[in-house]
Amino acid sequence: xxxxxxxxxxxxxxxxxxxxxxxxxxxxxxxxxxxxxxxxxxxxxxxxxxxxxxxxxxxxxxxxxxxxxxxxxxxxxxxxxxxxxxxxxxxxxxxxxxxxxxxxxxxxxxxxxxxxxxxxxxxxxxxxxxxxxxxxxxxxxxxxxxxxxxxxxxxxxxxxxxxxxxxxxxxxxxxxxxxxxxxxxxxxxxxxxxxxxxxxxxxxxxxxxxxxxxxxxxxxxxxxxxxxxxxxxxxxxxxxxxxxxxxxxxxxxxxxxxxxxxxxxxxxxxxxxxxxxxxxxxxxxxxxxxxxxxxxxxxxxxxxxxxxxxxxxxxxxxxxxxxxxxxxxxxxxxxxxxxxxxxxxxxxxxxxxxxxxxxxxxxxxxxxx
Numbered sequence: 001x002x003x004x005x006x007x008x009x010x011x012x013x014x015x016x017x018x019x020x021x022x023x024x025x026x027x028x029x030x031x032x033x034x035x036x037x038x039x040x041x042x043x044x045x046x047x048x049x050x051x052x053x054x055x056x057x058x059x060x061x062x063x064x065x066x067x068x069x070x071x072x073x074x075x076x077x078x079x080x081x082x083x084x085x086x087x088x089x090x091x092x093x094x095x096x097x098x099x100x101x102x103x104x105x106x107x108x109x110x111x112x113x114x115x116x117x118x119x120x121x122x123x124x125x126x127x128x129x130x131x132x133x134x135x136x137x138x139x140x141x142x143x144x145x146x147x148x149x150x151x152x153x154x155x156x157x158x159x160x161x162x163x164x165x166x167x168x169x170x171x172x173x174x175x176x177x178x179x180x181x182x183x184x185x186x187x188x189x190x191x192x193x194x195x196x197x198x199x200x201x202x203x204x205x206x207x208x209x210x211x212x213x214x215x216x217x218x219x220x221x222x223x224x225x226x227x228x229x230x231x232x233x234x235x236x237x238x239x240x241x242x243x244x245x246x247x248x249x250x251x252x253x254x255x256x257x258x259x260x261x262x263x264x265x266x267x268x269x270x271x272x273x274x275x276x277x278x279x280x281x282x283x284x285x286x287x288x289x290x291x292x293x294x295x296x297x298x299x300x301x302x303x304x305x306x307x308x309x310x311x312x313x314x315x316x317x318x319x320x321x322x323x324x325x326x327x328x329x330x331x332x333x334x335x336x337x338x339x340x341x342x343x344x345x346x347x348x349x350x351x352x353x354x355x356x357x358x359x360x361x362x363x364x365x366x367x368x369x
């Protein structure tokens with residue numbers, strides 16, 4: 001087996017798009033780590049369709065517009081961001097780079113991109129916050145021990161994070177066959193450090209999943225009610241894929257929603273996020289911020305998501321590829337490419353700010369003109 005190549009000290013001149021990082025990333029991590037970082041659930045059809053569905057959308061232009069003074073700025077939960085591109089929560093980033101999340105937050109800070117720190121980060125939340133020069137949000141998996149979960153919330157508050165992103169779509173891990181075939185196992189020294197001290201689940205007395213302690217202690221809507229009473233931080237529910245759940249989240253006091261199928265890593269066979277975004281946007285009706293992730297590889301993809309109802313997007317695999325290849329510099333470069341492409345798309349479609357990006361700016365490739 002060939003050893004992974006060394007990380008890049010500088011970005012090669014041929015790297016012109018985010019997609020150019022994929023090959024550079026793959027050859028700089030172990031096969032097992034690549035299977036974990038880049039793989040999806042089962043046959044990975046949902047992971048692939050996230051990208052394909054974005055590609056099926058076409059842009060409609062408007063020419064001769066006055067674009068002087070244009071910008072990509074937006075505001076989320078009282079924080080002004082220079083662009084609507086956030087880094088999604090990704091676990092165990094030391095699999096991608098020895099510095100893990102510390103390299104990511106440096107790259108995010110360089111581009112002033114908000115970063116969502118994973119519960120399963122391989123660097124402590126406090127360490128990340130100590131070097132961050134950009135807004136941080138904290139992604140929370142509700143743990144089987146609710147007192148431990150409360151402690152995580154308190155740590156997030158003390159670290160200065162600006163929102164809690166509660167992942168609601170993964171009561172169990174996805175069936176990730178690519179990882180199984182690669183024989184993936186976490187190498188020594190890489191762990192979910194923020195979960196140290198979490199009491200283990202009691203052993204299962206049955207082979208049936210529905211009878212397991214994992215399911216018995218899994219989060220429900222009651223836990224969202226409980227969390228709402230535990231913190232004043234904005235609660236953003238991640239993993240909403242239907243209008244019905246969006247309406248339920250509104251009534252539960254959510255402050256924001258993320259349309260997400262977990263990058264196709266949990267349940268294969270779900271629709272692409274861009275396909276369900278419009279119905280969820282209609283259900284929300286502008287009453288709270290709506291974000292989307294899944295398949296973003298171009299600034300024009302960001303534009304399409306904004307046109308169909310998102311206030312901002314999150315990128316996952318895209319920045320991870322940059323992290324694998326070149327650490328903090330790679331993360332920053334991926335973000336810079338996406339922002340530059342978004343700006344160019346806005347100019348070429350006649351949109352001087354994000355408010356001008358409306359549904360009339362996109363159509364399906366097979367739609368009648």
